[in-house]
Amino acid sequence: MxxxxxxxxxxxxxxxxxxxxxxxxxxxxxxxxxxxxxxxxxxxxxxxxxxxxxxxxxxxxxxxxxxxxxxxxxxxxxxxxxxxxxxxxxxxxxxxxxxxxxxxxxxxxxxxxxxxxxxxxxxxxxxxxxxxxxxxxxxxxxxxxxxxxxxxxxxxxxxxxxLRYVPAPVAKITSIVVLVAVLFFVVNGALYAGLLALANGSLAAADHDTAAGVTQPTAPERSGSPDSAEPWDSLGKEGRTFVAGGPSAEDITALTGRPALTPIRAYAGRESADTVEEVAHHVVAELKRTGAYDRAVLAVATTTGRGWVNQDVASSLEYLNDGDTAIASMQYSFLPSPLAFIADRETPMVAGRALFEAVYAEWAALPQESRPKLVVFGESLGSYGGQAAFVGGQDMLARVDGALWVGTPNFTEQWTRITENRDPGSFQRVPVIEHGAGIRFAGNPADLELDGPWGDSRVVYWQHAGDPITWWSFDLLLNRPDWLREPHGPDVDPGMRWIPFVTFWQVTLDMVFSADVPPGHGHNYGEDAVDMWAAILQPPGWTPGDTERARALLAGE
Incomplete structure (x- = not known):
């Protein structure tokens, strides 16, 4: 059968x-x-x-x-x-x-x-x-x-x-070296460059879209307006959203009851020039056109990948200073932040230095008594790139009147150096630096209240205890960080423990939806920006009542 x-x-x-x-x-x-x-x-x-x-x-x-x-x-x-x-x-x-x-x-x-x-x-x-x-x-x-x-x-x-040509130990080692080299070339070389070029090309085309509800501004104080040298279509999707947003002079007066100016928002898109440095000079030209150097506060904002600026952080600065402000920013890439986070960490630093130095050169040339207050801010990759303009914390304190760095990634050199040199006994998640004399860290506004005096130039690192963007690091694979040795933050499960390999992948995947949580948690930084800027700049005439009203407005209440 x-x-x-x-x-x-x-x-x-x-x-x-x-x-x-x-x-x-x-x-x-x-x-x-x-x-x-x-x-x-x-x-x-x-x-x-x-x-x-x-x-x-x-x-x-x-x-x-x-x-x-x-x-x-x-x-x-x-x-x-x-x-x-x-x-x-x-x-x-x-x-x-x-x-x-x-x-x-x-x-x-x-x-x-x-x-x-x-x-x-x-x-x-x-x-x-x-x-x-x-x-x-x-x-x-x-x-x-x-x-x-x-x-x-x-x-x-x-x-x-x-084995046909060399002894067994040599053959084994050689095979491993060849295999690793081929993998590195494929993943980090040709494949990496090809995918990056493809992503840049396709995302550049998508960058011509405009977000729903966003319309071209008519105020001359905004880039992309009819008075601007920067065409509306050249600003990129996030740039158009930025210049079209924010409060008007009437909005500010309605909140504070005081006369206000229309805030200046100067911006240039990546398509406006061939190099990042040239894009920065376009922004400076917009600052000059709008009279930005005559304002009370001039801010340099480094964006994330495609040019995004946190509207709550920008608007808070404008409300606090009765609109007597100018914000300079620019797009430096077509890559969204998650892809830029992995694939391109050099361009944000180049852009952060280029924009700050271009704005600073014009500012420094002014008579000292007529210079506006100079501040810097950025979130996530924007914080990482913006800090590249400075050698370290003391350089920041010497060159600017204030800084607000939001959700800083763990691989930021300045952040790492400052955090590692924290005062003994202070926690990694909210380190105290030289008793808070110049630099302070905060997960919420209350963390800014330290016993020691705070100087005229003030730098704030705003980071949530549960923000995986701040705490992610390859070190998590085999090393337990201090923030998991210390008492956990108020919104972190007390049962969280460091586990070799496992914690790294958990925090890695936490980053995917890190902003899809309510403000005040994860990587979602919202209305607390009002308190942060109030502590940094201490604007005359600004009251706790103004803070509460501004917070409610930003929260949509």
Whole structure:
């Protein structure tokens, strides 16, 4: 009798069994441990699908760590030989642990996420979706494992080729070096450059759109108006939103009851010139055209990737100074912030230096008694790029009258240096610098109130305890940061703990929706900007009542 072909279910079952037998038990034990850890809380609530990705990456990482540990043990000469019965018992114990721990921590994980949602004052989620985490996380882990095995197979084939010509140790090392070099070239070289060029091209075309409700300003104090040398269409989507927004003189008077001027907003888009330095000179030309150097306060704002400026921060400055202000800003890239965050960290620094130095050169040439107050501000990549104009904290204090750096990324050199030199006993999330004499850190306005005197030039770093943009770092892979050793911030789950590898991926994925939480949490910086600018500039005539009204207005109350 001819043999019949096995059925599809039989083939699937046999394939699953073969795949399961190919897995290392120590790797699986570590993967189970990392699964448990991945469900623990981090800085912000995560949608179930991001939790699935974080868990899948953690499973693959745990498996890799377990296999590495087993390999090290074998290399040390320890290679126990278990009987078939002992192996069966071990597998059943591992299965039993998985049957208990996996559903238990799926339930606990969904519960912890609800606690985090309560802390950041956002709506609770449907916990039933957590059942899907198991399926998606296993799929993610399987894909990563397949990729890892593919690289291992490639390394073995390269080693086999090398053995024809050189000794085994040399062949193994050479294969690894060649494989890493090829990967680096593909990912960081040709592929990286190609994707970046493609992204720039497609996003440049999309930058011609205008946000809903945004119309060309008619006031001569705004770039892009009929009086401006900068065409409306050249400003970019975010630039058009910026110059068309903000309060009018009438809006300011309605809030304060005092006479006000129309605030100046000078801006140039990336299309206005061939280089970032030339774009900066276009902004200075707009400042001169509008009489910006005759205003009481002149602000230099470094934007994020595509030219975005936080309207709450800009408008707060204008309300506080009765509109007697000018804000200079520009677009330096077509990349959105998340992509620029990963792919291009050089251009924000070049733009921050170019814009500040161009504005500063004209300001410094004025008679000292007729210069406006000079301030700087920026958020996220804007904070990172804006600080590149200064050597450090003391240089900032010497050259400007005030600064407001918002949600500064962890990789910012000045921020890192200043934070590391904090006064003993102060926390990393709200460090105290030289008793607060010039630079102060705050998660909320109350943090600015220190016992010591505050000088005339004031720099504020505004950062939330739960902002993953500020706290993300590659160091999280293997090192516990001080902010997780210290008492946690008011909106961070007290149960959050640093876990090798796992915390890095949790905080990485927290960044995806870090601004999609209420103001005052995560990477959403809103009406507290009024208090921050009031503390920095102390405008005469400004009252606590003005602060409350401005806060309510910005909050949409």
């Amino acid at each position: 001819p043999e019949t072909a096995p059925s599809v279910p039989s083939r699937l079952r046999d394939g699953s069994v073969r795949y399961a037998r190919s897995l290392h038990p120590v790797g699986l034990a570590f993967a189970l441990l990392f699964f448990v850890w991945s469900m623990t809380p981090s800085l912000l609530p995560r949608p179930w699908y991001l939790q699935a990705v974080a868990t899948g990456i953690s499973l693959a990482t745990g498996y890799a760590v377990g296999c590495f540990v087993a390999w090290v043990v074998r290399k040390c000469g320890v290679e126990p030989h278990y009987s078939p019965k002992a192996r069966r018992i071990g597998w059943w114990v591992l299965l039993g642990a998985a049957v208990i721990l996996v559903p238990t921590f799926l339930v606990l994980g969904s519960w912890w996420q609800q606690i985090v949602r309560d802390l950041v004052v956002t709506d609770r989620a449907n916990r039933t979706y957590y059942l899907l985490i198991l399926v998606i996380s296993f799929a993610v882990a399987a894909l990563l494992l397949a990729a890892g095995r593919g690289l291992r197979s490639a390394a073995r084939r390269l080693t086999a080729v090398g």
